[in-house]
Amino acid sequence: MNEFEIIKHYFTVASHRKDVLMGPGDDCALLQVPPHSLLAVSTDTLVSGVHFFADMDPMALGHKALAVNLSDLAAMGADPCWVSLALTLPEVDESWIKGFCAGFFELAEYYNVALVGGDMTRGPLSITVTVHGTLPEGKGLRRNGARVGDGIYVTGTLGDAALGLQQVQGKVTVPEQYKDFVRTKFEHPHPRILAGQALRDIATSALDLSDGLAGDLAHVARASGMRAQLELEQLPLSAAMLATVSREQAWELALTGGDDYELCFTVPELYRGQLETALAHCGVKFTRVGRMLAGEPGVELTSKGRPYQLASQSWDHFRSV
Structure with missing residues (x-):
């Protein structure tokens, strides 16, 4: 089976979206952006x-490849619309491709996302996904809008994906009743699309947590020109x-582990009640973990009112080891 046969057989999926004027099969996709909307684009x-x-199980990989990109749209408060996929394969393995597509298209169908193009080539296995979404003009959530006094919030629980990775690597022994839970958190992240949309008129800043809360929140602090103070006892930790x-190890995983793909956002105290109502309607749990303060941009960790020093750092592809 050659490249074009693979694309036709596995990746040509009929779209029900009326805004896809031309999908896969031509030189470019033609997409109709709604009037008075912004286009949000992210690539990973x-x-x-x-x-x-x-x-890694190809079905889980197909899910995760799309989910981590949809998480970026969630952080912007965007409505997911379209996706393109560039796949590099060392060889043609139809069983692997079938599993990958099952995971990828199951999630795409759930969020009504249409595959509109991409590329396929031979080489070391890699996956590049570009997602496109829309949102009303002036409604995009950004990293640079936090204000002094805003509360810092996160959705879900933190560190579970990193714990799942350590389980796969044999570094920890997770109790039997929690093994499936942490592996699912690692391999099947759930993009917080509805939560992001609900935060459009409430949050002053937002981003998704891919590299650990400490490192990711530092982006908000620097972009907003202020200091973020985290209260470690407030971090939401799962029963698993x-x-x-230990609690200290749990803090390290939550702060530096990465792969959570939860949302971190800031909200003025004035909107606290509105926030509770909005996210309750989404069925998303959230926790206040700190506040934004005036001062040198950065992240300050406190435990019982005292400064706390991390033993490790958030993920950085190019940090010297």
């Missing part, structure tokens, strides 16, 4: 041996986390 590359294990590692 996943490389075998860096972002995922070479023997607390049953597996």
